[in-house]
Amino acid sequence: MGTEAFKMFTDKDFNVRACADMLVVAGPESLAVLTGSEPGGPLPGLTTYPCASDAAVPDDLIAAAKVLVIEVDPDLPQSIDRLHSLGRRYPQLPKIAALRNASVGLVRTLVREGVADVVTMPFQLEELLEVSANALAQLQAKADSHARLAPLISVIGAAGGCGATSLATHLVSDLATRLGTGNEVAIVDLDLQFGAVADYLGSSGSGSVADLLQAGARLDPELVRSVGKVTNGGIAIFSAPPEIMPIEAVDVDQVLGMLNTMRRLYAGVVIDLPGNWTNWALSVLSISDQIVMVVELSVTSLRQAKRRLQLFDSVGIDPARVVVLVNRVEKRIFRSIDLSDVSDTLKREVLGGLALEEPALSSVQNQGLLVHQVHRKSKYHADVDGLAQQLITRLDFEGS
Ligand SMILES: Nc1ncnc2c1ncn2[C@@H]1O[C@H](COP(=O)(O)OP(=O)(O)O)[C@@H](O)[C@H]1O
Ligand SMILES: [Mg+2]
Numbered sequence: 001m002g003t004e005a006f007k008m009f010t011d012k013d014f015n016v017r018a019c020a021d022m023l024v025v026a027g028p029e030s031l032a033v034l035t036g037s038e039p040g041g042p043l044p045g046l047t048t049y050p051c052a053s054d055a056a057v058p059d060d061l062i063a064a065a066k067v068l069v070i071e072v073d074p075d076l077p078q079s080i081d082r083l084h085s086l087g088r089r090y091p092q093l094p095k096i097a098a099l100r101n102a103s104v105g106l107v108r109t110l111v112r113e114g115v116a117d118v119v120t121m122p123f124q125l126e127e128l129l130e131v132s133a134n135a136l137a138q139l140q141a142k143a144d145s146h147a148r149l150a151p152l153i154s155v156i157g158a159a160g161g162c163g164a165t166s167l168a169t170h171l172v173s174d175l176a177t178r179l180g181t182g183n184e185v186a187i188v189d190l191d192l193q194f195g196a197v198a199d200y201l202g203s204s205g206s207g208s209v210a211d212l213l214q215a216g217a218r219l220d221p222e223l224v225r226s227v228g229k230v231t232n233g234g235i236a237i238f239s240a241p242p243e244i245m246p247i248e249a250v251d252v253d254q255v256l257g258m259l260n261t262m263r264r265l266y267a268g269v270v271i272d273l274p275g276n277w278t279n280w281a282l283s284v285l286s287i288s289d290q291i292v293m294v295v296e297l298s299v300t301s302l303r304q305a306k307r308r309l310q311l312f313d314s315v316g317i318d319p320a321r322v323v324v325l326v327n328r329v330e331k332r333i334f335r336s337i338d339l340s341d342v343s344d345t346l347k348r349e350v351l352g353g354l355a356l357e358e359p360a361l362s363s364v365q366n367q368g369l370l371v372h373q374v375h376r377k378s379k380y381h382a383d384v385d386g387l388a389q390q391l392i393t394r395l396d397f398e399g400s
Contacts, residue, residue: 022132023065025049025057026098030071030121034128043125054078062090067132069119072097074106087114094135098123149263151395153270154288158295158305160275163327165191166361167294167354167384168272169200173370174381174388175268176234179397183267186228186236188259190284191274192247195240202368203229203237210241212258213250224261236266252280256287267398277308282315289395291322292351292387295342297329302345309346322348325387329353351390355379 024034028050035048049061053073062068070086073079086095094116099106107118116135119127155171157164172187179185188209189197198204207227215223228236262269271288273281285291291312295305305324313319324346326339343350357371357380364374372381 021045021047021064021066022069022128023047023049023061023067024069024098024123024128025051026069026071026121026123027052030098030123033123034125054082056082057086062086062093065093067094067096067135069096069098069128069132071121072099072110074099074101083110083115084113092139094132094139096128096131096135147264148398149260150266150268151289151391151397152259152263152287153268153290153292153391153395154273154285155270155292155294156273156285156308157275158293158301158308162294162296162301163354164294165196165200165272166365167292167325167327167387168270169197170370170372170381170384171292171388171391172235172268172270173233174385175270175391175397178385178388178392179234179267181234183398184230184234184236185268185270186238186262186266187270187272188238188262189240189272190255190281191272192240192245192250193274195272195274197272198237198239199368200365201231201235201237201370203231203239205229208239208241209258210245212238213245213254216254219254219257219261221261221265224258224265228262238262247274247276247278250278250280252283255280255284259284259287268395277311282312282317285312285317286315289321290391291317293322293324293348294327294354295324295346296327297342302342305346309348319348323351324348325351326353328356330356351387352383354383 022045024031024046031048031050034043034046047061047065049057051057053071054076057070068086068090070083071079072083083095083097091114095114097110097115097118098121099118100121102118102120110118116138117131119131153171155164155168168187172185176183176185187197187201189195190209191197192209207229209227211227212219212224228238230236259269259271271284273284293305293308295301309319309322312322324342326342339350339353357378360375360378361371361380364371370381371378375381
């Protein structure tokens with residue numbers, strides 16, 4: 001309910017019961033203007049509760065309200081306490097403080113403490129309605145932003161050893177760096193049997209995706225946050241379980257529920273998928289905004305990539321969401337084989353190549369580090385960062 005509903009509120013020709021639910025709590029003499037002066041009786045939807053500025057307000061009245069307008073006497077500590085206590089008990093309810101003398105300092109303090117707005121007393125109906133409509137619109141905007149799902153990127157290899165996990169771990173780091181402070185990006189290791197994400201990122205400690213996949217109805221944002229290990233670089237790591245987990249035992253709805261929760265908590269989610277296919281992995285791909293397939297410039301790798309892409313087609317995954325990255329590109333080879341050949345063969349967009357980084361990549365990974373943490377001028381890192389930049393341009397990241 002927003003401004004529209006409150007326009008209806010003021011329009012007596014409409015059936016305005018739908019916007020009922022404003023509760024005004026103030027001294028009886030202040031409320032008289034709201035209840036007595038209107039031709040046709042008090043406004044529908046308006047509930048008034050006359051009481052002193054420090055008196056308790058019945059919970060059932062507050063629970064039924066969508067907006068609360070409440071008198072605050074700044075000279076009376078109990079009156080301020082009443083407001084605080086309502087703020088703690090009803091954090092979602094927009095609260096508007098009604099003041100006799102509103103100094104700028106007091107207004108600032110109240111707004112800082114979570115009051116949506118202030119109105120001055122004696123009440124003026126127009127002002128009250130406008131301020132209430134704004135408070136509701138703000139609440140709606142907040143709800144909309146919570147409902148927003150962060151982009152989901154799945155990284156898969158044409159076959160094992162292509163470099164999918166290396167790409168996923170470097171990509172999540174570059175996305176987090178580019179999106180900046182306050183925008184953590186999650187990486188989820190769904191290679192439940194052979195996952196190496198935590199090793200590559202040098203992350204240790206208890207807790208893994210298995211705790212979330214086996215949580216059933218206990219899966220909630222708090223549990224998800226407790227499992228994700230956050231690095232200084234703004235990555236939330238969800239590692240594979242330490243002991244091998246039967247991948248067919250995974251419940252599709254549980255995986256999708258887990259990813260949905262993560263998409264509300266983080267600015268982006270990158271998934272590393274297992275090399276062998278399961279139904280739930282295909283379901284994960286079907287909800288991914290972008291699927292990045294890593295291939296190598298070999299006949300075998302391209303053949304395997306083609307087979308996988310055909311499988312995706314057969315289950316209805318939109319080909320436009322699949323992009324290809326060619327790994328271990330050597331400058332020398334680059335000249336002889338054009339990336340457009342790969343695109344012609346696979347009939348998918350090729351976003352670029354990833355430089356061969358030898359032997360640096362595996363040796364830094366053995367130390368639990370990312371390549372740019374050791375080699376600042378790494379070509380591989382520059383390539384991954386270029387990909388991160390392209391993905392930020394394409395996908396709807398918050399704050400980008
Ligand atoms: N561009 C590259 N240059 C050098 N080594 C690479 C490159 N990409 C991957 N590797 C190495 O190949 C091995 C397999 O990579 P990984 O990312 O684990 O593959 P996947 O997840 O597809 O099985 C690792 O030792 C990794 O260091
Ligand atoms: Mg892997």
